Amino acid sequence: MTRSAPAQRSFASGEVSPLLWSRNDYIRNQTGLRTARGFLPLLEGGLTRAPGTWYKGRTKGDQAPRLIPFQFAIDDALILEFTPFVMRVWRYGALVEKDGAPYELAIPYDAAAIDRMTYVQSADVIYIADGARPVQKLKRFALDNWALEEAAFSNGPFRVQNLDKDFTISLAYSAAGDPEVELTASADVFTAGHIGALFMFEPQGYENIALWTSNTDVAVGDYMRNGGKIYKVTAGTNTGVQPPIHTDGIELADKGKGIKWEFISDGKGVVEITAVTDATHATGSITRKMPPNLVGGSTYRWSEGAWSDERGYPACLEIYDQRLVLAASESEPRTLWFSSVGGYTDFEPGVEADQSFAYTISGQASMNRIIGLRGGKRALHIFAIGQELSTRSDSQNQVIGPTTTVIGVDSSYGSSGAVPISPDGNPIIISRDGRRVMQISYSFQDDANTTTDLSRAAAHFGEEIFTQIAWQGSPQRLAWITLASGDPVVMLFNPTEEVLGWARVPLAGGTVESLAVTPAGSGDLDTVTMAVRRTVDGESRCYIEELADIYSASPLADFYDINHLFAGFKIPTTSAETSFSIPHLAGETVYAWTDAGEFGPLDVAADGTLTLPRAASRGVIGLFDTSHQAETLGVTAASPEGDMTGRKRRLHARVGVAIMRTAQGYMRAIERDLPHAVRERARVAIVPAQVSADLTEIYSGEVAVDVESGMATEVSLRIEPHGGAPLTITKITPTIQEAGR
Incomplete structure (x- = not known):
């Protein structure tokens, strides 16, 4: 012996998979556990109790929300609570109020639309896409003053231009100078779904508008073309030697000749459809000046707007390389639309590197519909139902553009559509089957992106299906991931030190319906905010709860501010008391961690009052998870x-x-x-x-x-x-x- x-x-x-329990030779076995339930692995190697949660309030009508983080600066972070048709604002654990009541903004989204929303923030604006309506722009003017409106993309984008010379559309003013124009098509084109849609028109030719030439006699009212633009003479009789190049208003081009030119058009006109009479007749409002030879004539060179009730709207979006990128309408599920560089609402098509363009990825649309986008440190990552792709510029000296874009397939796992995280610029997604958590990163050895299954050593968690994921970068590098059951699991992840660990964190009977991460008010730690469904006093409620500090990883935390309980109530520090009012835990059995000692189990009265055995001035009262x-x-x-x-x-x-x-x-x-x-x-x-x-x-x-x-x-x-x-x-x-x- x-x-x-x-x-x-x-x-x-x-916690490691049961398939690894007998692998004594494997590093994950040597540093693993059979069970890690309510205990977190630490980067340094230790094992610590998981933090509890602080109760902050309830969602609107106890409805299941979607929590969206909003961060403008390190000390300016919010959580936006979206419930059907209402948005509310949380700031560092407190509801923003206006006139003594929680501030609310009416929104057009029902529960299904909220669930499928994708969003991206730029300064004080969040762009939102859900695939069922035009892209919206949520703007913050103050904590209690927000506006949601349709994002105005007046310059496009457009579908491929019609090339059938027999399929024309004519344009006619009802009166001279009227911004309204009557459209008549030679074949069926218009539907009620085109109301609000854009159509772009170009002349078939310029047989009546000459190219600009120097020292040419002209008369007021004459038109000439230069650099693809059309100008009208407003003063002078000779073109002189300086051609017009401006793009707005009237300018003097040649002082010696006294020639003045008014910019009329760049050769393209845009109409927004305001009414549809039938399949061949519609009325529109001119949103971009028409070439003068278009009105009163017809052209086959017309392009239908890419987005409309007829064609659908983008379902996902991202900001990358100073462009707003949108993707996946109902009619074009494999198409991406890139704005111009620095112009998030400018989708005027062009050929220059900084201009807007569209790109359609080849492949079977039904199986490989784009369902998500995420910017990485080396590429824009594109997630489809059955593929992971990425796009980058083929030139290190140019941004992605109409002629420099390269798109390649990284893997064929497929994505679930859950919003990915991107620590260190490498996206982490939930796979299409919901059973795996995958990271996409660049391999110098392969000179390509590779996909790694981060959940392989804890594959048993995936049997319960992963549903959402959020990243907490400090004080530990943790991904918080929810299961379909509502339990959160946590993934400790630091690839530079080859640390990867998993644990489950049950919330004393609560189930997570949404979670988001924002910087704490101090700016040095990240706060995890969760919407937790609980049954309290026989009633289903949805609480907003903030994860407490990880005590062992936050050495400055005060001893009596430690919280390993759930839906916790922080005891006020004014004076020592024995009786406290905690109505959100009425009828529940709780524990207390205080400066007077540790107590429990204790029953909270039906009216929400709790009496401690001894008076306490500091500590926490909350639910204890016995599992x-x-x-x-x-x-x-x-x-x-x-x-x-x-x-x-x-x-x-x-x-x-x-x-x-x-x-x-x-x-x-x-x-x-x-x-x-x-x-x-x-x-x-x-x-x-x-x-x-x-x-x-x-x-x-x-x-x-x-x-x-x-x-x-x-x-x-x-x-x-x-x-x-x-x-x-x-x-x-x-x-x-x-x-x-």
Whole structure:
């Protein structure tokens, strides 16, 4: 019989897949856990209690919301709460009010539209697309003054120009100078869905408008062309030697000749359809000056607007390379539209590198519809139902443009459509089947983007389907991901140090309906805000809750501001009291972590009042999740005969435990012998001689915990929390003895 003391010094891999439990040779096994439920792996290798949440309020009518982050500066961050037809604003955990009531903005989105919205922020403006209506522009004028309006894209974009010379549209004014124009088509084209749509027209030719030439006799009212633009003489009789080049108004081109030119058109006119009479007749309003030879005539060179009720509207958008990029209308699900550089509303088509353009990706539209966009550090990433693609410029010295765009396929996993995150500029998405979390990054070795399955070592989480993801960069690098069940899981991720760890964080019976991350008011940490569905006093409610600080990772956190409870109420610091009003937890069983001691379980009265055994002036009262625990993988015993699989072993003597900033917790041995039931040994306090009412100190150092087991083919150690007490473990050293043959 051989004794050994195999130390586990890192838990950074968190909970690993059951398929890895016997892979003692694999690094994720050596730094992994059988269970990490309510315990987070740390970048440094330790294992700490997950933070609790602070109760901030309720959503509008307790409806399921969509939470959207809005950040203008490091100390100017908001959460926008979208519920059907109403938007509200949260600022650092408080609802923005106006005239003594929560500020509300009427919006046109129902629940389904809110769920499919995509958005991108530029300064104080958020552009929103949902595929069912024109792109909207949400503007902030003040905390309690917002406006939502249709984004005005007056210059396009347009579909491919008609080239059928027999299919013409004629234009006629009802009166001279009238901005309204009557359109008559030679074949069916107009539908009611075109109302509000744009049509662009170009003349078939310029047989009556000459090119500008120098020193040519002209008369007032004559037209000439220069550089593709059309001008009208307003003064003078000779063109002189300086041609007109301006693009607006009237200018003197040649002082010696006294010639003045009025800019008329750049050769293209645009009409917004205001009424449709039938399939061949419509009325429109001129939004861009018409070439003079178009009105009163007809042309086959017309282009229908790309977006309308007839053709559909973009379903996703992003800002990349100083362009607003939109994609995936109903009629063109594989098309991207790029604005001009720096002009987010300018979609006038062009051929120069900084001008607007459209790009349609080849492939089967029904299977590979674009459902998301995300800018990366080397490319614009395009996510489709069955593909991941990226686009970049073929020249390092030019932005992507009409002649420089290259689009390639990165992988064929497909995306779920959940809004991706992009830490370090490398997008992380949820796969189409909802079972995997994938990162797309550039490989110098392959000179191409590669896709990595980040959830592979914890694939069992994906069996419950991942639904949304948000990134918290500080104090730890964590991705918060929700499951279809409503439980959040967390992914610790730092590729530079090859750290990747997973854990589940149940919220004491609450389920997450939406989450978002914004900088805290101090600007040095990120705050995770969640909409949590809870049943309280028999009533379904939707709470806004903020994740508390990760205590072990925030060394400046005050001891009595520690929160490992949920829907927490922060005790005011004015004076010591025994009675508190917490109506949001009326009828619930709660725990308290205070400067007077740790108490619980306690019942909150139906009227929301709670009385503590002793007066407290600082601390937190909230829900305690009894399911939280962490369990090691089976402790491996050394044997002179090699592998110990299937052989009996037992824990012997004491377990050495290194703790940091810990008040209390428990450890017990777990024995497994198939096919018998799991045996749980009595739990033992990790910090000796502590009583719950006296938990007023924290400890860092090494302790010996009297945990022993009987003989079993598998023995592991389970760690359990104590109420609201902090608990961080940095090393476990059990003494294990194998029983021999």
